[in-house]
Amino acid sequence: MALPLLAAQAIQNRPKVSVGKQTTTILLATGLGAVTFLGIRALVKKFKKNIRESQALEEGNPANYAIRIQMAFENDNAFGWGTDEEALFRILEEIPTESMMRKVGRAYRDLTGRNLAADLQNELTTQEFAIANEIINTKP
Ligand SMILES: [Ca+2]
Secondary structure, three states, X not given: OOOOHHHHHHHHHOOOOOOOHHHXXXXXXXXXXXXXXXXXXXXXXXXXXXXXHHHOOOOOOHXXXXXXXXXXXXXXXXXXXXXXXXXXXXXXXXXXXXXXXXXXXXXXXXXXXXXXXXXXXXXOOHHHHHHHHHHHHXXX
């Protein structure tokens, strides 16, 4: 259906709303920059995780301790909670030195994206957390 002449003219003559070319460029560049940054960060994270996972099978490797700790945390029951505290304490005991304990913390972060100390606190009761800390803090 043809528009009345006046309406057609009004549509043709309406002021064009346009974003300045420069603004568009800046918006695009910022967007791309953020996407690139996030993309690279995700790649680096994945890369670190892959390395840790390949190391996790080596006994005595920080990644091996870290993945076993993670498994003890994830020993969840049907209700979605639960942690194998005994296994956890055993693994913590096995970690020989304070320096190795720090490496395990870094491996845990690379593998899970989470903080080991925070997860210990979340997964354990106050009393268990105190025991875990005792084990960790008495390492040579
Ligand atoms: Ca758990």
